[in-house]
Amino acid sequence: MLPSVLPTETDHVPVLADEVLHALSPRPGETIVDCTFGSGGHSELLVGCLRGEGKLIAIDRDPTVAPYFERIRRTTTAKARLLHGEFSVVLNQLASNGVRADAILLDLGVSSMQLDRPERGFSYAVDAPLDMRMDPSADLSARDVVNETNEWDLADIFRRYGEERYARQIARAIVRRRAKQPFTRTGDLVETIKQAIPAPARFGEGHPAKRVFQALRIEVNDELGSLERALPAALEMLRPHGRLAVISFHSLEDRIVKRFLRNEEHGCTCPPDFPLCVCGSTPSLRAIPRRAIRPSAAEVARNPRSQSARLRVAVKVG
Numbered sequence: 001m002l003p004s005v006l007p008t009e010t011d012h013v014p015v016l017a018d019e020v021l022h023a024l025s026p027r028p029g030e031t032i033v034d035c036t037f038g039s040g041g042h043s044e045l046l047v048g049c050l051r052g053e054g055k056l057i058a059i060d061r062d063p064t065v066a067p068y069f070e071r072i073r074r075t076t077t078a079k080a081r082l083l084h085g086e087f088s089v090v091l092n093q094l095a096s097n098g099v100r101a102d103a104i105l106l107d108l109g110v111s112s113m114q115l116d117r118p119e120r121g122f123s124y125a126v127d128a129p130l131d132m133r134m135d136p137s138a139d140l141s142a143r144d145v146v147n148e149t150n151e152w153d154l155a156d157i158f159r160r161y162g163e164e165r166y167a168r169q170i171a172r173a174i175v176r177r178r179a180k181q182p183f184t185r186t187g188d189l190v191e192t193i194k195q196a197i198p199a200p201a202r203f204g205e206g207h208p209a210k211r212v213f214q215a216l217r218i219e220v221n222d223e224l225g226s227l228e229r230a231l232p233a234a235l236e237m238l239r240p241h242g243r244l245a246v247i248s249f250h251s252l253e254d255r256i257v258k259r260f261l262r263n264e265e266h267g268c269t270c271p272p273d274f275p276l277c278v279c280g281s282t283p284s285l286r287a288i289p290r291r292a293i294r295p296s297a298a299e300v301a302r303n304p305r306s307q308s309a310r311l312r313v314a315v316k317v318g
């Protein structure tokens with residue numbers, strides 16, 4: 001069991017906060033669902049707009065966020081609930097129980113608290129247990145993936161989720177090294193990655209282990225699968241004119257969000273060469289604006305972790 005995190009001054013800084021507030025603009029009496037509560041930076045701002053009337057449903061698969069939620073709950077007379085679980089599962093349960101929302105936020109990826117706590121094993125910068133589970137009670141950890149996945153599939157994970165050029169070489173080096181001794185620490189993995197890639201590439205674009213760590217994190221937490229399953233559930237939960245905001249941090253996530261919004265905006269699923277629509281599906285969302293919103297230079301300077309953020313917003317058709 002991980003110790004609870006006590007809120008501090010160095011908590012996660014909410015990304016694109018003004019833009020999210022503007023996009024979701026909750027009104028008193030409304031229901032907000034924050035699918036990725038984290039340290040509650042966005043939730044705190046959104047709840048403020050409810051002026052004590054309405055509801056916040058906060059979701060996170062990481063149970064250590066509970067003290068952050070308590071801090072917000074104590075400061076508002078709006079109803080507030082924290083649900084522990086994977087957001088696509090929780091959203092589907094809420095939707096099938098008839099719960100409806102006016103504003104839904106997904107701020108994807110890991111929080112600063114997860115990245116900065118070495119024992120969570122997300123960071124390549126410090127030696128720590130090889131873990132990377134957002135939910136510490138989940139079955140699959142990075143240690144399992146690294147020690148038990150065959151060479152071919154490992155390379156595929158690194159290529160697909162990390163866009164790693166040296167995926168095959170790294171996978172081969174991992175398999176060779178684990179035959180002697182299984183991996184248990186991030187430091188050993190970083191060393192193996194460095195040895196597997198050509199010397200000039202070790203000093204190229206960022207840290208040499210960055211892309212493999214991103215790929216493992218995505219695989220361990222099934223991040224893309226969760227997002228694919230969550231978007232239709234969020235749409236089902238939204239009331240007419242309800243607002244959906246999704247912040248993604250890499251192109252794999254953004255592509256899923258963009259494709260979902262495009263399909264829902266289009267509605268009709270008939271093949272393009274059909275002269276008439278026979279499916280009868282109509283548009284269910286309207287993207288506003290059509291392009292992703294990016295952080296300003298000033299925000300990136302203040303909070304470098306916001307650099308790759310992309311916000312997409314849509315309104316459910318009434």
Ligand SMILES: C[S@@+](CC[C@H](N)C(=O)[O-])C[C@H]1O[C@@H](n2cnc3c(N)ncnc32)[C@H](O)[C@@H]1O
Nearest residue numbers: 014036038039040041042060061086087107226
């Ligand atoms: C980028 S942080 C959110 C930060 C938050 N918006 C704030 O202002 O503090 C992402 C959070 O979402 C959680 N998370 C990511 N994917 C999740 C999923 N599929 N289901 C539930 N929680 C998830 C992580 O555990 C993490 O706490």
